[in-house]
Amino acid sequence: MSKEPLFSKKNKSLLTDPLDDNNPVTVQVLGICSALAITVQLKPAIVMALSVLFVLSVANVVVSLLRSLIPSRIRIIVQLVVIATLVILVDEVLKAFVYDVSKELSVFVGLIITNCIIMGRLEAFALANSPWKSFLDGLGNAFGYGWILIAVAFFRELLGSGTLFGYPVLENLGIYDLGYENNGMMILPPMALVTVGVIIWVQRMRNNKLIESN
Amino acid sequence: MQDLANIFIKSIFIDNMVFAYFLGMCSYLAISKTVKTSVGMGFAVIFVLSITVPLNYLLVNFVLDKGALVWLHDDFHDVDLSFLSFIMFIAVIASMVQLVEMLVEKFSPALYSSLGIFLPLIAVNCAILGGSLFMQERAYNNITEAIVFGLGSGIGWFLAIVGIAAIREKIRYSHVPPALRGLGITFIITGLMGIAFMSFMGIKL
Numbered sequence: 580m581s582k583e584p585l586f587s588k589k590n591k592s593l594l595t596d597p598l599d600d601n602n603p604v605t606v607q608v609l610g611i612c613s614a615l616a617i618t619v620q621l622k623p624a625i626v627m628a629l630s631v632l633f634v635l636s637v638a639n640v641v642v643s644l645l646r647s648l649i650p651s652r653i654r655i656i657v658q659l660v661v662i663a664t665l666v667i668l669v670d671e672v673l674k675a676f677v678y679d680v681s682k683e684l685s686v687f688v689g690l691i692i693t694n695c696i697i698m699g700r701l702e703a704f705a706l707a708n709s710p711w712k713s714f715l716d717g718l719g720n721a722f723g724y725g726w727i728l729i730a731v732a733f734f735r736e737l738l739g740s741g742t743l744f745g746y747p748v749l750e751n752l753g754i755y756d757l758g759y760e761n762n763g764m765m766i767l768p769p770m771a772l773v774t775v776g777v778i779i780w781v782q783r784m785r786n787n788k789l790i791e792s793n
Numbered sequence: 794m795q796d797l798a799n800i801f802i803k804s805i806f807i808d809n810m811v812f813a814y815f816l817g818m819c820s821y822l823a824i825s826k827t828v829k830t831s832v833g834m835g836f837a838v839i840f841v842l843s844i845t846v847p848l849n850y851l852l853v854n855f856v857l858d859k860g861a862l863v864w865l866h867d868d869f870h871d872v873d874l875s876f877l878s879f880i881m882f883i884a885v886i887a888s889m890v891q892l893v894e895m896l897v898e899k900f901s902p903a904l905y906s907s908l909g910i911f912l913p914l915i916a917v918n919c920a921i922l923g924g925s926l927f928m929q930e931r932a933y934n935n936i937t938e939a940i941v942f943g944l945g946s947g948i949g950w951f952l953a954i955v956g957i958a959a960i961r962e963k964i965r966y967s968h969v970p971p972a973l974r975g976l977g978i979t980f981i982i983t984g985l986m987g988i989a990f991m992s993f994m995g996i997k998l
Binding site: 605608609610611615616655656659660663664666667670671686689690692693694695767768769770771772773775776777779780781783784 | 812813814815816818819822823876877878879880882883884887918919921922923926927930970971972973976977978979980981983984985986987988991
């Protein structure tokens with residue numbers, strides 16, 4: 580087998596495809612579970628995206644290294660153990676350094692274990708590819724997940740409470756004086772779903788090949 | 794008794810797994826194309842939740858919590874194993890799901906073939922692990938409350954998936970903008986259903 584350059588065209592597309600054409604959230608429909616509940620504000624959303632980035636890329640590499648050793652019958656348990664170990668690490672680190680955010684994320688850090696993105700990528704990619712490719716795939720998918728999370732959180736925080744990272748943007752712009760009111764609805768859980776729905780809508784209008792038949 | 798009824802109603806309607814916490818969304822979106830399969834999936838979730846939540850409750854209170862190991866020996870009164878809870882919960886859940894899968898395969902092959910790949914996926918259904926984590930966070934007083942909470946959460950999830958499946962079956966005949974078809978419209982309908990469920994907020998017996 581001839582050696583491939585580290586950033587060959589194929590490897591680059593592993594990194595960029597999940598951003599749009601093969602986005603884990605809006606196209607593969609993975610990882611919505613823990614994604615939506617923590618998007619009321621930007622800060623927890625970014626912490627969540629970074630945690631998933633770490634867990635996904637490391638788990639992908641570990642499983643890819645072990646892939647010839649894992650008997651296929653018990654692979655789910657092995658994968659869960661790898662993921663759970665990484666998530667416990669992330670949880671302890673968050674508790675130690677950003678306690679308030681960790682409190683806010685509550686059970687959702689633990690739910691990274693069952694985040695379907697991670698299981699899905701391990702099953703679909705890491706079990707069949709080399710560690711470096713799996714690492715790129717993990718990074719790409721985590722970025723694809725992260726940007727959706729951050730986009731949703733951006734709109735929800737801006738329209739719902741008029742702040743970004745807790746900084747009162749709209750108040751400083753003087754928009755309230757013109758009679759603008761915050762839309763309290765955006766903070767409530769159902770609007771996260773609608774926001775994602777609208778993102779999917781916009782994405783598919785731009786990208787016709789993603790449209791479903793019915 | 795009243796407390797139990799309160800927990801039951803609360804876990805079905807107010808703290809609904811899907812609408813309030815977005816748990817179990819992956820299988821919720823993937824399996825809700827027809828009512829029949831979604832009913833099967835819903836029952837599987839109710840069953841697994843009402844078994845794993847009490848099991849994990851016992852685990853928390855007799856093994857993992859600070860001082861929970863006192864029944865073994867007095868020396869253990871300040872041992873705190875709660876950092877292990879994620880891995881223990883997921884082990885209990887994965888083995889229970891394996892068991893349920895074998896039972897369903899034996900007693901209802903038709904249901905088994907229609908659920909297909911999704912039965913093993915219950916192991917990574919966030920609603921199941923979420924149930925156990927919420928149980929730990931809310932610190933229920935006794936095991937009956939934990940059972941009622943698990944059952945109620947399962948029923949809430951069941952209602953949500955059967956509801957969305959019924960709507961999706963009907964919406965096939967309506968004119969949805971092409972870019973919204975499938976996933977997009979499902980998200981928006983789920984949002985609207987969530988708003989409807991919010992009207993239950995504040996109900997207390």
